[in-house]
Amino acid sequence: MCVIVSSWAVRFGIRVVTRYSFLFSILSVLILTASVLLLMDQMNLQNFLPMLDQPVMKYVQGIHVITTIPFGELVALLMITPNLQLSGKEVSKYLFLGFLMGGIFFLITMMRDIAVLGNTMNLFSFPSLMAFRLINLGEALSRMEILFVIALVLLLFFKVTFLQYVSVAAVAQLTETRSFRHLALAVGALIAVCGLTMHQPSEVQYAVTGYESTPIVWTFFEIFIPFLTYLLAKLRKLPKTDGKKPAAKGKRCRT
């Protein structure tokens, strides 16, 4: 059902996809702030100790995972930057401001979970859900994990919709077609079917891929290819137009 709604949103362009993003962001920040305040009495700063006590390779792996999986995905935003009605400097400013805000909220979330859960954090698939479960405001307001679920569903829906839009735009540009909206449902079907097979044959193996192989594979797409593209553009001195946007070889998609 989520994919059908996403596909329908993608059919009508990026405006529909991003119109509600501000609302989603505000809601998520409010939920995060509320959770930090409500869990303040259960935080134990001793849970941060001992610091830097793991083997060096663990830190390298951790940084690599964090760089590629949550932050590296931001490279998908580059697909919509040519369609923005802003100057290059403004685009950079807003993108980096957004990245910075995302990083800060991510850090706050991680620190909250570590302070509340400590070493038990590794036992859970969703440590934040467990942290929310610990919120207790008496009999009436004890099931606050619904807030986490609301934030998770909202943000995942937005992420899936945006990535689906980017995929459709990429295929449309590669095949030089203007029939952008007619590809949305096909991409949605592919996403749904791949989503169903993703955990087969074992969910444990799938979880292991997240920190063993995914960072290595994604580095190629998220860092190597964009950097190579940038390098080639610099070497060929692109764009060659006089301050105007370069004319794309492929037909521009409808936004």
Added chain:
Amino acid sequence: MSLALVVIGFALIVLLDLIPLIRKRDGHGIAAFLLLFSPALVLAVLQAVGVEVPGIVIVLWRKLHALGLTY
């Protein structure tokens, strides 16, 4: 039953998207549509008839693990 649902679902996608592309005679659009639609249909039918299709991420992890390219 599930196979019938898959066929109905994919037939709806064809009606909504492929038929207008054919009417517009958009060759590139038809190619792009089939590029995405065909693997989705094949995977969906395989799952509907009970074939266990391994996740592509897990298959990739196994190959990389065998090559020693994982953490």
